[in-house]
Amino acid sequence: MALDNGLRVVISPERSAPVVTVGVYYNIGFRLEPRGKSGFAHLFEHMMFQGSANAPKMAHIKLINSSGGVLNGSTHYDVTNYYQAVPSNALERVLWLEADRMRALKVDDENLRNQRDVVKEEVRVNVLNQPYGGFPWLDLPPVAYRNWPNAHNFYGDFADLDAATLADVQAFFRMYYAPNNAVLLILGDVEPAQGFALAKRYFADIPAGAAPRFADSSEQEQTEERRGTVEEKFGTLPAVAIGFHAPRRRTADWHAMALLDQALHGGRVGRIYRELVLEKQIAVDAEGGIHYPMGDIFDYNGPTQMVTRLMHKPEYTAGQTIAAFDAVIAQVQEKGTGAEELEQVKVKFRSDYFSALEGGHGGYMPKYGLMHLLACFTLFDNEPQLVNTILEGFLEVKPEDLRGAAQKYLLPARRAIVVRQPVRRNRQEAA
Amino acid sequence: MATLSSKSPQSPPAGPASFSNAAPPLDQERPVVWPARTRTKLGNGLEVVLVEHHAIPKFTGELFFRSGNAAVAERATGLATITAAVTRTGTARRASRQIEEDLRRMGADLSTSAGADTSAIAFAGLAEFADGLLGLVSELAREASFPEAEFERERRQLLEEVRIERTTPGFLAGERLRKVLFGAHPYAQVSPTEAQVAAYRLEELAETYRAAYRPGNALLILLGDFRAAEMLARIESIFGNWRGEKPEARSTVAPPALHGRRVYLVDLPGAVQAQILVGCHSITRKHPDWIRLGLANAIYGGAFNSRLVMNIREAKGYTYSPRSSVSALREHGYFSIHGAVRNDVVAATLAEMFYELDRMRALPVPEDELADARNYLSGVFSLGLATQDGLLGQLATVYLNELPEDYLEKYRERVRALTADEVLAAARTYFDSANAQVVVVGERKAVESQAALWGEMEVFDAQGNRAS
Numbered sequence: 001m002a003l004d005n006g007l008r009v010v011i012s013p014e015r016s017a018p019v020v021t022v023g024v025y026y027n028i029g030f031r032l033e034p035r036g037k038s039g040f041a042h043l044f045e046h047m048m049f050q051g052s053a054n055a056p057k058m059a060h061i062k063l064i065n066s067s068g069g070v071l072n073g074s075t076h077y078d079v080t081n082y083y084q085a086v087p088s089n090a091l092e093r094v095l096w097l098e099a100d101r102m103r104a105l106k107v108d109d110e111n112l113r114n115q116r117d118v119v120k121e122e123v124r125v126n127v128l129n130q131p132y133g134g135f136p137w138l139d140l141p142p143v144a145y146r147n148w149p150n151a152h153n154f155y156g157d158f159a160d161l162d163a164a165t166l167a168d169v170q171a172f173f174r175m176y177y178a179p180n181n182a183v184l185l186i187l188g189d190v191e192p193a194q195g196f197a198l199a200k201r202y203f204a205d206i207p208a209g210a211a212p213r214f215a216d217s218s219e220q221e222q223t224e225e226r227r228g229t230v231e232e233k234f235g236t237l238p239a240v241a242i243g244f245h246a247p248r249r250r251t252a253d254w255h256a257m258a259l260l261d262q263a264l265h266g267g268r269v270g271r272i273y274r275e276l277v278l279e280k281q282i283a284v285d286a287e288g289g290i291h292y293p294m295g296d297i298f299d300y301n302g303p304t305q306m307v308t309r310l311m312h313k314p315e316y317t318a319g320q321t322i323a324a325f326d327a328v329i330a331q332v333q334e335k336g337t338g339a340e341e342l343e344q345v346k347v348k349f350r351s352d353y354f355s356a357l358e359g360g361h362g363g364y365m366p367k368y369g370l371m372h373l374l375a376c377f378t379l380f381d382n383e384p385q386l387v388n389t390i391l392e393g394f395l396e397v398k399p400e401d402l403r404g405a406a407q408k409y410l411l412p413a414r415r416a417i418v419v420r421q422p423v424r425r426n427r428q429e430a431a
Numbered sequence: 432m433a434t435l436s437s438k439s440p441q442s443p444p445a446g447p448a449s450f451s452n453a454a455p456p457l458d459q460e461r462p463v464v465w466p467a468r469t470r471t472k473l474g475n476g477l478e479v480v481l482v483e484h485h486a487i488p489k490f491t492g493e494l495f496f497r498s499g500n501a502a503v504a505e506r507a508t509g510l511a512t513i514t515a516a517v518t519r520t521g522t523a524r525r526a527s528r529q530i531e532e533d534l535r536r537m538g539a540d541l542s543t544s545a546g547a548d549t550s551a552i553a554f555a556g557l558a559e560f561a562d563g564l565l566g567l568v569s570e571l572a573r574e575a576s577f578p579e580a581e582f583e584r585e586r587r588q589l590l591e592e593v594r595i596e597r598t599t600p601g602f603l604a605g606e607r608l609r610k611v612l613f614g615a616h617p618y619a620q621v622s623p624t625e626a627q628v629a630a631y632r633l634e635e636l637a638e639t640y641r642a643a644y645r646p647g648n649a650l651l652i653l654l655g656d657f658r659a660a661e662m663l664a665r666i667e668s669i670f671g672n673w674r675g676e677k678p679e680a681r682s683t684v685a686p687p688a689l690h691g692r693r694v695y696l697v698d699l700p701g702a703v704q705a706q707i708l709v710g711c712h713s714i715t716r717k718h719p720d721w722i723r724l725g726l727a728n729a730i731y732g733g734a735f736n737s738r739l740v741m742n743i744r745e746a747k748g749y750t751y752s753p754r755s756s757v758s759a760l761r762e763h764g765y766f767s768i769h770g771a772v773r774n775d776v777v778a779a780t781l782a783e784m785f786y787e788l789d790r791m792r793a794l795p796v797p798e799d800e801l802a803d804a805r806n807y808l809s810g811v812f813s814l815g816l817a818t819q820d821g822l823l824g825q826l827a828t829v830y831l832n833e834l835p836e837d838y839l840e841k842y843r844e845r846v847r848a849l850t851a852d853e854v855l856a857a858a859r860t861y862f863d864s865a866n867a868q869v870v871v872v873g874e875r876k877a878v879e880s881q882a883a884l885w886g887e888m889e890v891f892d893a894q895g896n897r898a899s
Contacts, residue, residue: 014486016486016817017813017817018460018461018463018813019813019814019817054452054453054454055454057745058736058741058745061735061736062736063454064736065735065736065807066804066806066807067457067810068807068808068809068811069810070735070814071735085817086810087460087813089457089458089460089461090457090810092455093455093457096451096454096455114746114747116748117773118748121704121748121749121751121773122752124704125704125751129771130599130600131598132595188817189461233701234599234699235595235598236591236595237591237595267535267540269528274531277588278527278528278584281584284587284588284591284592285588313587344532344536347535347536347537348535348538351489351538351539351556351557352538354487354488354489355487355555357487358486358487358489358818358819359818359820362820364811364818364821365814366817366818366821367818
């Protein structure tokens with residue numbers, strides 16, 4: 001359902017426990033933040049907790065916590081979300097709070113200075129002061145992409161964060177935080193008619209905004225391999241990240257690629273972990289996936305990659321590690337996976353999908369995964385019902401499709417490689 | 432499968448169209464009904480807890496053993512952890528690769544791990560493959576074969592992990608605090624050194640496994656899309672003929688009594704931020720003051736809307752994610768406060784942490800703040816019954832700690848009955864600010880003078896050696 005102001009409303013009732021999860025998703029992420037203002041979308045997400053017309057700083061957080069609930073927000077490539085899980089008797093209160101900040105953000109310079117400081121410590125604790133911080137989610141894009149929306153530092157250069165002004169905050173709010181650029185989701189202990197009526201009561205009189213302008217995030221076709229090196233300040237092991245451009249969402253290639261990804265990266269049985277960690281024992285860890293590590297195959301709406309992250313033993317070079325990886329890729333390009341492996345992969349894919357719906361965000365945020373999928377299918381596809389049918393396309397993939405996807409997408413000319421090189425001498429080598 | 436409704440309502444209830452400028456009150460609460468549990472003990476001593484949960488066609492479970500790293504600490508640090516890692520790599524009937532492929536064939540996930548007090552096999556899979564997955568879990572618990580080559584591979588991976596741990600500020604802070612609080616008690620040992628990893632012997636792993644992985648020492652919790660009576664029959668047929676007594680409990684030395692604040696600085700060259708961790712002894716889950724302390728903690732620094740977060744994040748902008756917590760191990764517990772702050776506010780952050788701690792000890796919490804915190808704690812508790820993971824965690828807490836059978840059902844009313852006096856008493860007893868131990872991990876020259884203001888200071892390097 002959509003309100004007259006363009007706000008879409010999606011309700012998924014399931015009344016076994018008296019708790020309700022409410023999310024508001026805006027169709028703007030760090031990919032499309034204003035050029036030259038790196039990190040702004042995320043800084044702005046923090047500002048959404050700093051006060052609105054009728055709920056001053058801390059009122060939102062205090063009202064949710066004191067209702068027995070938890071809340072958070074997060075910035076992704078193409079969406080930013082705000083969500084809370086509460087006992088269902090607080091539903092109306094949550095809707096009032098979300099409507100108030102969609103209607104009128106009310107923040108001042110002091111709030112902005114405060115959250116700029118908080119965000120800098122967030123960047124330090126997650127990136128600058130951690131071994132392998134930001135690897136590879138901040139390291140790969142500048143090497144893999146040529147277009148600023150895809151290639152810039154999403155967490156933000158400190159100089160850009162310092163340059164952000166209150167006027168920027170209000171302009172961003174007007175452009176991207178209007179009801180016509182959002183979806184409201186209510187999941188759990190709610191009766192649908194009641195939920196829609198409440199949505200109308202609290203959100204219907206928020207005026208629609210002008211159609212938001214989005215930067216062009218398309219990329220030129222890549223024709224040769226791209227490489228980069230980043231210093232690892234703390235960690236003791238060399239690491240390699242390899243990213244191949246992935247197919248567009250909801251195409252036949254995308255279905256095939258998702259299962260190929262599961263065959264390659266599906267835990268310890270995945271071909272990459274099995275070959276590089278368990279059998280050849282060149283690497284000590286291997287992980288990866290489509291849109292890894294920031295998301296999954298469903299929650300992006302623009303260029304992305306299938307990424308592999310390898311931590312390898314110092315006695316092997318990056319070149320040897322990449323050669324071993326290439327041998328795994330060559331094998332699926334030549335022989336595919338065979339029918340039995342594909343069957344296993346499909347069972348696991350289906351099982352993972354159910355788990356993603358049920359949880360996805362720890363034990364205290366019920367239905368986060370379902371909410372996230374519904375939001376993406378609504379904002380990107382205008383088709384929330386896809387959540388019930390999307391599996392079918394994956395289960396129809398044939399063995400030859402997997403091999404075809406490997407041959408078409410897993411090419412050196414379509415990939416980027418970043419090596420993270422420790423600056424400290426490895427203690428074992430010194431011994 | 433997800434049920435989804437996005438149609439317009441047939442007959443929307445009437446309501447005012449205009450937006451009120453005051454937050455709506457809470458509606459009438461719907462009762463929280465904890466799911467029915469089937470709880471039994473098999474003839475071989477295996478405790479079983481089953482809960483039906485039909486939201487998705489999956490089930491999830493965990494087989495716990497009540498012995499972890501503390502039980503083998505005299506032998507080697509972390510021995511139960513590497514034992515758990517190698518347990519999944521082979522059985523009398525299946526090689527590693529077979530195990531991993533069988534898991535995928537059943538759409539299953541499985542992990543093996545050990546903490547201080549328990550070892551565990553956790554698993555989740557499609558309901559249609561329940562028999563196969565339980566069969567594999569049983570095999571891992573009873574017939575692990577400890578292949579030499581798998582052990583050596585795991586050992587090398589662990590060695591690299593241990594090296595990287597020692598470059599991670601959060602790990603270094605937590606390890607130092609545990610050493611300070613627990614001294615000669617096994618809880619002081621958080622992770623092995625490189626030399627300890629290099630000295631592990633395969634036979635020690637096999638012995639650790641034989642001593643701990645026994646039905647008389649085990650608790651199996653399963654929840655998901657099954658009928659409890661049928662599931663119980665399957666469990667009986669799969670696990671019923673397993674034999675093994677509960678191992679004898681060993682006695683441990685008492686943690687040291689700590690008098691006065693002291694400061695422990697861990698020097699991490701190149702650090703661009705300081706990791707602060709302050710802690711003191713507290714209590715276990717079974718202690719009658721547990722819930723009182725939980726409420727005091729929520730008010731102090733356990734919730735987003737807590738005094739600590741409001742102060743050092745929202746008012747002062749020193750840090751991103753400060754929090755306090757009460758950590759309960761089986762024999763002892765501890766209270767701790769953490770924050771990763773910019774280098775120039777280390778002393779200022781400690782001043783605020785102690786100010787808020789002393790305020791909790793000096794003054795009763797105002798009634799409205801207390802009511803908010805009671806609501807928070809009881810509400811969040813009920814959120815935990817709405818996901819399979821949350822429910823499994825809650826059940827594990829109850830049964831591993833041998834809490835009363837009605838603990839979950841009674842928790843909310845007990846929280847709601849707490850008074851300001853009880854919170855004050857808990858704070859005065861357990862927020863032991865005069866004897867709190869202060870750990871700071873950072874670049875020594877950037878933080879040393881500020882840290883030293885808070886007590887007599889010792890300096891360590893990241894390897895745990897005393898620096899001059």
